[in-house]
Amino acid sequence: MAAPKFAGMSGNLLMRAVTAASTMGFLLFGYDQGVMSSIIDAQPFNDVFTATRGNSTMQGTVTAIYEIGCLAGAVFVLGAGDWLGRRKSIMAGATVMIIGVIIQVTSYPGHVPLAQFIIGRVITGIGNGMNTSTIPTYQAECSRTSNRGLLICIEGATIAFGTLIAYWIDFGASYGSPDLTWRFPIAFQIVFGLLIIFGMMVLPESPRWLFTRERYEEGESVIAALMGKEISHHDVQLQKNIILDSIRASGQMGKNTPLSAVFTGGKTQHFRRMLLGSSSQFFQQIGGCNAVIYYLPVLFKNSLNQTEFMSMILGGVNMIVYSIFATLSWFLIERVGRRKLFLWGTVGTPSAAKGAAVGLFTYIASFGATWLPLPWLYPAEISPIKTRAKANAISTCTNWLFNFLIVMVTPIMISNISWGTYLFFACINACFLPVIYLFYPETAGRSLEEIDLIFAKGFLENISYVRAAKELPFLSDEDVERVAIQYGFGPADADVKGNESSDSAEFNAARMEDHAMADTEKGLAELGSFRAIGLEYVSPYVDLLPPGFRLD
Numbered sequence: 001m002a003a004p005k006f007a008g009m010s011g012n013l014l015m016r017a018v019t020a021a022s023t024m025g026f027l028l029f030g031y032d033q034g035v036m037s038s039i040i041d042a043q044p045f046n047d048v049f050t051a052t053r054g055n056s057t058m059q060g061t062v063t064a065i066y067e068i069g070c071l072a073g074a075v076f077v078l079g080a081g082d083w084l085g086r087r088k089s090i091m092a093g094a095t096v097m098i099i100g101v102i103i104q105v106t107s108y109p110g111h112v113p114l115a116q117f118i119i120g121r122v123i124t125g126i127g128n129g130m131n132t133s134t135i136p137t138y139q140a141e142c143s144r145t146s147n148r149g150l151l152i153c154i155e156g157a158t159i160a161f162g163t164l165i166a167y168w169i170d171f172g173a174s175y176g177s178p179d180l181t182w183r184f185p186i187a188f189q190i191v192f193g194l195l196i197i198f199g200m201m202v203l204p205e206s207p208r209w210l211f212t213r214e215r216y217e218e219g220e221s222v223i224a225a226l227m228g229k230e231i232s233h234h235d236v237q238l239q240k241n242i243i244l245d246s247i248r249a250s251g252q253m254g255k256n257t258p259l260s261a262v263f264t265g266g267k268t269q270h271f272r273r274m275l276l277g278s279s280s281q282f283f284q285q286i287g288g289c290n291a292v293i294y295y296l297p298v299l300f301k302n303s304l305n306q307t308e309f310m311s312m313i314l315g316g317v318n319m320i321v322y323s324i325f326a327t328l329s330w331f332l333i334e335r336v337g338r339r340k341l342f343l344w345g346t347v348g349t350p351s352a353a354k355g356a357a358v359g360l361f362t363y364i365a366s367f368g369a370t371w372l373p374l375p376w377l378y379p380a381e382i383s384p385i386k387t388r389a390k391a392n393a394i395s396t397c398t399n400w401l402f403n404f405l406i407v408m409v410t411p412i413m414i415s416n417i418s419w420g421t422y423l424f425f426a427c428i429n430a431c432f433l434p435v436i437y438l439f440y441p442e443t444a445g446r447s448l449e450e451i452d453l454i455f456a457k458g459f460l461e462n463i464s465y466v467r468a469a470k471e472l473p474f475l476s477d478e479d480v481e482r483v484a485i486q487y488g489f490g491p492a493d494a495d496v497k498g499n500e501s502s503d504s505a506e507f508n509a510a511r512m513e514d515h516a517m518a519d520t521e522k523g524l525a526e527l528g529s530f531r532a533i534g535l536e537y538v539s540p541y542v543d544l545l546p547p548g549f550r551l552d
Helices: 011-039 043-048 056-084 086-105 113-142 148-173 178-187 189-202 207-212 216-227 234-250 259-263 270-286 289-293 296-302 308-326 328-336 338-352 357-369 374-382 388-417 420-430 433-439 448-460 465-471 477-486 510-514 520-532 540-544
Strands: 495-498 535-538
Touching: 011 056, 011 086, 011 113, 011 148, 011 178, 011 189, 011 216, 011 289, 011 296, 011 308, 043 178, 056 086, 056 113, 056 388, 086 113, 086 178, 086 189, 113 148, 113 189, 113 207, 113 374, 113 388, 148 178, 148 308, 148 328, 148 374, 178 189, 207 216, 207 234, 216 234, 234 448, 234 477, 259 270, 259 388, 270 289, 270 374, 270 388, 270 433, 289 296, 289 357, 289 388, 289 420, 296 308, 308 328, 308 357, 328 338, 328 357, 338 357, 338 374, 338 433, 374 388, 374 448, 388 420, 433 465, 448 465, 448 477
Parallel strands: none
Antiparallel strands: 495 535
16 A cells, blocks of 8 residues: 555655745745835835834834734744644634735825734734744654754744845835835735645644544554655554654643643653743844844944945845855754754854944854754754643744844834944843753754653753753664653553662553554563563553463
8 A cells, every 4th residue: 555645745755845835934934024124214115104204113113013913923822723733823824924914015195004004014923923833843743853953944044035035125126116115025925825825735734733633543644644654554653653652641632731731840841841942032032133134224224324225235145144054054953963053153143243244244144054943943842742832832922022122122222322232132142152051952863752751861860951861872763662661651540660760650551552462472572671671561451461471
């Protein structure tokens, strides 16, 4: 029997399609980040929206209000994301963005245009907040261990390409009619939104989400399609069982996760893992990246005394540099790892931000290669399946909250302290180094279920999670199942007693049914594998074995 197909695709081709659709969402995100950079100070725009003319506070408000919408969209996913599912959330987000864009470009003088434009910006932001909260989770849950980092880094780096497209479309449109100057660049977002919707209509749902909804046949069909193998293939069934064990261990089967679960500890360390993911988004924004991305032409014009033409050219060239260096993460993320890239970027951005034009070019290059993609990857993979959607939504909320803060205050800072704005951000960046070094465990080359074991090991052995990640060897899928038993994952209908760790306490007896463990020979083999790692299995399923049986 052949592998299942979606839109005639399976295996690597299907994985590329998932990545392409996910990437389109972040291309739109990047485009939105850059599109207002040249428009906000343009005369045709200020002729329609007169309140923004020469008013840095109002310009900051019009630009930053979009982030409030993004925050609202992320909060929506926090509450409804698990119920909607990944695909529907992404399609809904793209639809909402299109509606917001239409509201913006139909603003005309005489009809409270600024209020209409702001409402449209907020609605567009809501859609983008939904997408940025969901897409990394969807990509992570559909990816293989070997390329998860690469694929999500491609998404993150695509933000730079979206910003690049926006800068040069702004530049080209500036030579058109007054209406074209700002309406066309904003309306162009609709193209990206439609591509996202049509793409997601034919792509599969996340297999992990399907399993949490007890849609087992659909889930294993998606796994088989992504692997390019038959449903009955050993690798497909093994991956299915590992995911099911993880879901059952979290008590997530068939349930919506309450928000309170994010704030729990124990061996799953939901709260710590949420904080790690959210802190990466906090650092990205408070480091001042969007002070450069949103206002670079304004900075060149007002602080470095460049002409409007030269400011737009320098802004566009800076985005070319940004995009080129963003692709470096594709080649480094799995070879170098997450921790080292975080640390390299933290060292590079403060020193680079101290210069004027050259310093800004160097800053954006260092940021693009490191801090641009990593905060979208790390939260999506660091949290367990039970709280992944909510924890990722919280981290995205953090991004948009501080994105709003930085975008709001930057025009005021530029007006008052000029180049000192960027010296301030350089000092802030330097403070990130000890936090990353002490608290961020390495996740490169680990399956999502393997990352769960890093935190279980750190908690049960009372060691730092950075050390736990270094000490835990890389595991095969079979090893993941066995070590999970050792660390006590599973509901309380069965017990595992370890010779070396009294903390191990739970194993999933339901998995015995999945594996047809009533068969004596299979039962002996499974029990033997437990004994091989120093464990004794205690369960009502022992009654299935012959009377007087001893495992010696």
